[in-house]
Amino acid sequence: QVQLVQSGAEVKKPGASVKLSCRASGYTFTTYSVHWVRQAPGQGLEWMGWINAGHGNTKYSQKFQGRVTIISDTSATTAYMELSSLRSEDTAVYYCARGNYDILTLDYWGQGTLVTVSS
């Protein structure tokens, strides 16, 4: 079965960077994309960007352009999302999700990783 397992919670200071992982299993990693979506406390879902897991090309939300980097390691079937210059407003649960090119949707989700930014 399709599974996306994310890394554990992180606590970071303002100005630091955080790198989260999302390990995929149960499907051919390189034939789908991996998206990253975040949710601040009490707020809605916010799309951040995605990576073509096979080719490595990326697309980012304009809001995060310049601060976010998504990469994939095909040998480890794992995608990573790094967010830099953290501020308190980046405190959120970060989700990865599988992107399906045929139906242009996010069809399976990871369990989420809480990132807390605090001095």
Add this chain to the structure above:
Amino acid sequence: QTVVTQEPSFSVSPGGTVTLTCGLSSGSVSATYYPSWNQQIPGQAPRTLIYSTNSRSSGVPDRFSGSILGNKAALTITGAQADDECDYYCVLYMGSGIYVFGTGTRVTVL
């Protein structure tokens, strides 16, 4: 900046029917936006219910259905149950690899 709008909240009686909508701050939603709907129980990860306007994901009960109503995407829950009480988010494909989530609707069943 495009805003995808949803009703903030809806209340439905057990066994009743409710239709949630997903619109654009400017323009109309059509099937070319590949609208999908996600269900999120507070404290849990989202779950995709509907994709490509009206296709149900595996294991999703048929009381959930998707459509285009006028100039918006819609999610209808027919025969609402207590465990349908949670948050619902639409997401639209805007083209050029860009996706935007709706503002979300909290559904209460009482």
